Amino acid sequence: MSGSPASTHVLLSEYEQAIAPTDRFEDSEVTPILLGLFGEVGSVMSTSKKLHREKAAFTGFRRDVEEELGDTLWYVAALCRRLDLKLSDMFAQVLGGNSYAVSIAANADPTHPFAQVMTANDIAPLDAVLLRLGEQAANLLSLDITADTAKEQVLSFVRVYIDAVHAADVSFSAVLSSNMAKACGRFIAPNAHDLPDFDAHFPAEEQLPRHFEIEISQRANGLSYLRWNGVFIGDPLSDKIADEDGYRFHDVFHFANAAILHWSPTFRALIKHKRRSMRSVAEAQDSGRAIVIDEGLSAYIFSYAKFVNFFEDQKTVSFDLLKAVCNFVRGYEVETCPLYQWEHAILQGYEVFREVRKNNGGVIVGNRDERTLRYKSAGKQA
Template sequence: MGEKTLSTHISLTDYENAVAPTDRFATSDVTPILLGLFGEVGSVMSTSKKFHREKSAFTGYRQDVEEELGDTLWYVAALCRRLEISLSDVFAEVVESEGFSICVTANGDPGGPLAKVLNISELAPLDAILMRMGKQSASLLDLKSGSLEAKPLLLEFIRTYIEALQASKVSFVAVLDRNIEKVRGRFLSPSPQELPDFDAGFPEEEQLPRKFEIEITQRADGRSYLRWNRVFIGDPLSDNIGDPDGYRFHDVFHFANAAILHWSPTFRALIKHKRKSKKDIDEAQDSGRAIVVDEGLSAYIFSYAKSLNFFEDQRGVSFDLLKAIQNFVQGYEVEQCPLHLWESAIIQGYDVFRQMRENEGGIVIGDRHARTLRYKPLGGEI
């Protein structure tokens, strides 16, 4: 898959409006926002430390800096919201102060042919800037909502933030673009019209079924067997571990991916619905390596879920797990799916898995139109 095309420019007002719906904290409570800001500044400093330690071996440095600076700005915007001041106005006040050099440049947006480029005239080394940012974020911890001291401290912090952007040599557009995509994809339910359908344009025999029922039975040998449309598919599975944990039913997770993400190279291979009419899609998205990614991801999430009682009584999963998944599937079509959709696939998949494990079998009912996965007992009602 190609690299996402970045915007030519993003106004801070547009950024603030885009991320505001993802703010789930109480509007009257500033404490979690200040704690979050302090934590994100620490993450930026940690990324810089890793770069010092690992040098060229830290290949994800730029991407990590963009992400952490984006998360930092999210908390700055949230703080501005609680102080009832505009993020854009605060930035404007900072750049109108001394110490900036200004250059008028051509802009890539036809609606605004000219733009001002502002740079800090005398820039300290990045480490010194980050140390100062850390001290400023610590000072902000003492703020109370509505404090008269809030704005001067915030202006000082934002000036240092701009210095950190410039010293890090990252694109501010990339920082904003990626943060908008990340937080909206994580916290907002996607519109069905905005979600990808990886089967669009392919013949029916090459598509994942829009609706399906898969029967999973366990025999006396402890192995699980799959049957679709009255035909056995795949190989019988055991847990393949000394301490039985139910992994013999892990195909449920592939069915969840198919129903909710519209993606599962493993399921395609099981029912022989690979998209062979387009050789590049068949080889890159439906064949060996993609299947390994699908299976590897299933095993990785399972190891994580096992220590959490397989997500029982949980309505969500950790952001760190979702980010790890996002990294895991880079280069494959499913990377287009927002994190919120991944979370839904995991929660629904493990709900069915727990019932399957408890009853030693059952029927998986998938509906790609509704993006749902359900469990039905063998010979019983839903």
Template sequence: MKNEGSLLLSDYAAEIAATDVLNSHDFNPVLQGLYGEVGGIMATAKKNVRERTAYPGFKKAAVEEFGDTLWYLAAICRRLQIPLEDIFAEATNHGNFRNIGVASDVAEGALAYIAVPVDSTTSLDTTLVRLGQSAAALLGSTPTRITLISFARAYLDAMHAAKLAFSEVARGNLRKARGAFLEPQAEDLAGLDFDSDFGIEEQLPRNFKIRVNQRGSGKSYLQWKGVFIGDPLTDNIADHDGYRFHDVFHFSYAAILHWSPVMRALIRHKRKSNPRYDEEQDSGRAIVVEEGVSAWIFSRAKELNFFENQEKVSLGLLKTIGEFVAGYEVEKCPLKLWERAILDGYAVFRQLKANQGGWIIGNREQRTITYMPLESEK
């Protein structure tokens, strides 16, 4: 699959298949999911009409909603053993579309055709009504080839009216779904080492041990290489919830995501040799963003017993994190890696809280963070 240009629907369908963990014999979840995503498209469009310039994120939101809808359509086709590209080919084999020949960017083919709706004046509202009607027609029974083609036609009309590129929608969904549901492979993590080109004094340490000790005052203290770092912390809340140990989350981000402006500040390893990195990635605003993400996740974690006995983090929470860190280097990390950083970080947090301290051991090469009790230092 190419990195730029057109995207073969057969490639999309093949790459996305591994993210489909729903019952392969049950149509109801995917039909209901598709119907819900069409509702999401309508809600996004309504918000855009209502708020106009106050909603600058319309395109990004619309790309995501159309992409999620495509995921469910591909899932339906997979269950019916109908190639996704066949459904769209038949959807555009219609008088409402005309084919425009273009030079192909696929090595095996010299010429490709772009199907363009003949009527470019149809409003987004009108096409969305048709899309909703065609989605409703899929409910209640096993979809037929004809109803799928009708839906695909309405889908293309609505996407055209929204002024979105199909390849952008498909690629965005592919990145999102694989990043959220599949464990990242080595090739997925290539290039996600954000400081390897800097000197050792400006890198987050490849291996680190942080000593955390709670004293009689109730404050927790951090030590790295025998030197105290940061300020002593309390929970700063009437409900003693252990937030005094929250620095473990920054160390988890450093070990697993290779990102933590907070840890860089604590150990004075900012990338000052490059003023742009120092200003845009390592300084005040980036630190505030990381602290904000950690505090927000913590408020959710309290409701879930700090993720004890949980193997997943909700996709909604992960997507919100993605919005938090947009514009920073860590946005390149797949959501599944964020999930690992959260779950592993909270596993260590629970042990720190239970034992009122301990050792935090991070390994960036293995992207791991573990706990060791203080008694082990003797």
């Protein structure tokens, strides 16, 4: 999910090709693209505002501005496709002007041994550039894609966008790489063989089970109980809130994470399958702090889910929620899971949760090989 480390160089043509399948708007839809572009420019400006307000306390400035510049470029690329223009051509035309000094550089990549390095002759302060970027974004709102001036309007925006990248002092390679990883991870189904399996090389007794059935039951005292392989695991749970909402069954979400993401420190702790053969992994990925992250994430998503009827009849999950999940797990092994996979874990987990809540229990069937979670009634054969 976090993506691969940024390459030393990324071809803009490769970026265009990679993100094109992530564009889910109709080819005829231009207004949503323009609105999205305007909104992302506003997000870039907001990042600078936060830097002014919070100063040194805003330690995430570089990461945030890289992300917002990447999101902005995604919409520029989408607009170019609708104008039958190539993003790389737009950049080449701007960078070929007199505002940039050109140097020839030796490249470490043997397939591209030489490269042109463009350096702006004069870089304005970031705030001044962002105000100009906002003006150009506003001008695009009245864009007529059939007009002869459409290309020039896009070029004017790209020109100021390039200035913004310079003024922000960020790696453009990181901007492209991160945006590709985020967009593709969100909208493109991953190859199953490319998905991480965090304990495949550990002893069987330290792995999350490949297949599992866990019975959840609620007794007359209102508490829920878990039983795996005939043995009760964990502590009995209540909702721990004035208005009952079913959170006593929230372990379903840990089981979904285990089956679909191959990750759940909470589930590992419940069945005592920590990866103790490698102390660094056991301490950093399977113990107290990681368990808190797992539990906290479950509670965070649940607080959102309550307001959308626990995702009933929903085929997708809000991109904003998925990005929040990404931030929540940063620094832990599961950050390498694409957002697409997180979406499946959330939707499958809540599909099963709704059944458990409706029936006050049931059997949770997880299959890590197929990365699925399903519900069956207690006492019913698989």
